[in-house]
Structure formats: structure tokens, C-alpha cells
Amino acid sequence: MQLDDLVKIVGIAASVGALVGGLISWLWKYVQQSDRITVRFGTAHYEETPAYGMHVISRRDHKMEITDFGFVLMNGKLVSAPVVWEQVFDDGNPYDGVSGSKILTERNARFEATMQLYNMEVVGAYAETSTQNHSTLGFSSRHALHWWDRIRIRLKQYIKPEFN
Structure with missing residues (x-):
């Protein structure tokens, strides 16, 4: 060489x-x-309430806005909390609990919401930021939801989101 x-x-x-x-x-x-959030079913702080809770945690350092959030039903449909509050409460002021801002300004910033849903089998929560194309889902650990049901619901929401 x-x-x-x-x-x-x-x-x-x-x-x-x-x-x-x-x-x-x-x-x-x-x-x-890119926006990255974690969605969890249940409140971040334990509260004795009959309402369903969900919380969103920011995983990035830049500012991001949550545009839609709500709950996932057993049939795979989504229940949007802002849409329900707009339809039920004329003044737009929800009587369910909201904690934190929908604008997440830093890493580990938290937004939390609770909502009473009657006669609905809720198995998870979802949220979406202004730059995401698809919702981020989080499932409940209390429900006996099989792994194939979780995959089915995720695929259903990825391909064509359905709202209740």
C-alpha cells in the first residue's frame, strides 16, 4: 500500500x-x-371524584399549544372535551375541572382536565397539539383492555379519527 x-x-x-x-x-x-407530549388517563394528583381525568405532559423545551383533548371510548371513538363543553355550556365556561394552561411553555409543563361522562365506557385519553397530525393516546391501566384492542384503537385513530 x-x-x-x-x-x-x-x-x-x-x-x-x-x-x-x-x-x-x-x-x-x-x-x-417537533412537538412531543405524553398523555395519561387519570389525574396527576389523586382526587376523590366521580369524573374521568386526564393529564398531558410536555416532553420538549419549546412552547406548544394543546388544540384538542378528551377521552377514548371502548368502541374507539373520541370524545372531545372542548366540543362537549361548547355544546353543553352556552357561556363556554366548563363546570368540569381544568388545571394548568393549554399552552405548555417548557419541558414537564402539565395540563390536566376532568370531565363527567355518563353511560360511556371510557378506556383512555387523547390530546393533540397544533402541529401534530394525529392524536397522542394514553390508555387506562384500570381497565382490562387487551393489547390487540389498544392496537386496533390506535390504528383506527391514525387512519380515520372518529368522534362521538
Whole structure:
């Protein structure tokens, strides 16, 4: 192996390394700018209430707004809390509990809502931010919901969301 061959190999390796590094840097920047939230069924703080609770936790450092949130029924349909409150309460002021702001300003910022739903089998909660195309779902650990039902509901909401 000659010195010229070694210089060519090192040059090619450096070029490939720079290309991969640039790609990883661009991808990391894109991933950090996307909205990421965690949705949990149940309230963050234990409260003795007959209402169903849900909370949303921000997983990014930038500001994001929750545009829709609510509950998932056993048949896979979504119940949007803002839509129900708008239809039921004329003044737009819900009588169910809301804690925190719908604008999450920092990592681990929390939004919480409770809602009384009668004669509905609620198995989870969902939320969506202004830049997400699909809802983020969270299921209850208290209900005996099989893993295939969770996959079925997630696929149903990913392909064509249905609201109750």
C-alpha cells in the first residue's frame, strides 16, 4: 500500500464522516423542533371524584399549544372535551375541572382536565397539539383492555379519527 492510496482512503473516510455528521445534526434539529407530549388517563394528583381525568405532559423545551383533548371510548371513538363543553355550556365556561394552561411553555409543563361522562365506557385519553397530525393516546391501566384492542384503537385513530 502506497502513501497515495492511504491519503485517498483517509480523504474518503473523512468525507463520509462529515456527511453522516451533517445528516445526524440536521435530523437532531428536526426531531427537537417537533412537538412531543405524553398523555395519561387519570389525574396527576389523586382526587376523590366521580369524573374521568386526564393529564398531558410536555416532553420538549419549546412552547406548544394543546388544540384538542378528551377521552377514548371502548368502541374507539373520541370524545372531545372542548366540543362537549361548547355544546353543553352556552357561556363556554366548563363546570368540569381544568388545571394548568393549554399552552405548555417548557419541558414537564402539565395540563390536566376532568370531565363527567355518563353511560360511556371510557378506556383512555387523547390530546393533540397544533402541529401534530394525529392524536397522542394514553390508555387506562384500570381497565382490562387487551393489547390487540389498544392496537386496533390506535390504528383506527391514525387512519380515520372518529368522534362521538
